[in-house]
Amino acid sequence: MKKNWMSAGASAVVLLAGIGGGTAQAQTAADNTATPPVSSDTAQSDAPAASVTSQSEDDIVVTAQRRPEQLIDIPLSVAVLTPQRLEAAGIKSTMELAAVTPGLTIQTLGAFSEPLLRGVSTTISGVSNPSNIALYIDGVYVTAQDSYDFDFVDVDQIQVLKGPQGTLYGRNATGSAILVTTKRPSFEWSAKGSLSYGNFNTSRGQLYLSGPISDTVAFSAAGQFRNSDGYITNITTGNKKAGKNHRETIRGKLLFQPNDTMRFTLSADHINLREPWEVNMTFDPRYSMNYDIANRRYTRKIAMTSHLTLGRTTLS
Structure with missing residues (x-):
């Protein structure tokens, strides 16, 4: 009986060793084929930067x-x-x-x-x-x-x-x-755009255009919109588009660069958002008031920035 117990124990150890080795090999293979994360705190990129x-x-x-x-x-x-x-x-x-x-x-x-x-x-x-x-x-x-x-x-x-x-x-x-x-306005013409359509009547489009106006002035214009009916249905009001949302963003920039040591940038932004904001007030378990309230935001901004280099000193 003791001899049989020792044989069974040895077989179990060998079996576990084989399973462990196979697991290690599978993990190594997976590590070799894994793709790096989109963003991580690595030694190369884990440090602050203002520019x-x-x-x-x-x-x-x-x-x-x-x-x-x-x-x-x-x-x-x-x-x-x-x-x-x-x-x-x-x-x-x-x-x-x-x-x-x-x-x-x-x-x-x-x-x-x-x-x-x-x-x-x-x-x-x-x-x-x-x-x-x-x-x-x-x-x-x-x-x-x-x-x-x-x-x-x-x-x-x-x-x-x-x-x-x-x-x-x-x-x-x-x-x-x-x-x-x-992106800073470029003195070379460039353009980029995209258009897509998806579920729930979702459409999205964007366009970017940049180019020179003169030897010292360049511009850029960018715009984007996104519309969707959403997937929320308000069973109280019967509104099947309670999650409808709309977004539009427009940005324009004007660059004046008389020389390599000086530049001035004038930018203007316009943002318009309309999103659902559900409010449910229940005073009694048998009754409730549910409203489809839209969250609307308008943001407009104008800014002027400058950049001046004097020898080894930079002012911005």
Whole structure:
């Protein structure tokens, strides 16, 4: 009996070893064929940048500390998202950034957006209550929480700086800062557009055009729309299009560059959003009042930025 027990034990050990080896081989093969994530905090891209210009993956220059530096040398954390990564992941607006940015969550309360990064956020929403996670578009601070939600039209790069950034980006960046950089007008003609149609009568289109006006002046114009009937049916009112939504974004930029050391950019934005906002008030289990309320937002912005280089000093 003892001899049979020892034989059975040895067979079990051999069997487990074979299973373990097979598992290790399968895991190694899977690791060799796995594709890298769309955005991650790697050593190459895990550093903050207020402005990034990259020639290659191994040579990225940032100005997070208000001076040009190698991205890999910055001792802070940042997630850098390029248009290629956003397109590959299907990210169309700021509300979807959390899908490709570790540690980031974006919640909504009515018309107001509340970003949360590394557990830091705010519990106060309102027109005069800015978020403690600052949003900058082309270096211009966005004050209102109801302006955080917008579609990407001509985005050139998005940087999510993690951790307190109040020293460089003001008192409303105690949680972090999100920097959105749009494409600069080009002195060479370029154009790009797309049109799509999907379920629930969903249509989407966008167009980008840029080119020179003179030797020192260039322009860019970008527009995008999105319409959908939605998939919500209000069984109380009988409205089968309670989730209907509409978005349109228009941005124009004018660049004046008299020489290589000086440039001025005038930009104007128009954003129109109409989304469902369901309100249900129940006073008694037998009765309820349900209304189809539309959440409408209009945002218009005009900004002027300048960039001047004097020797080794840059003013912007």
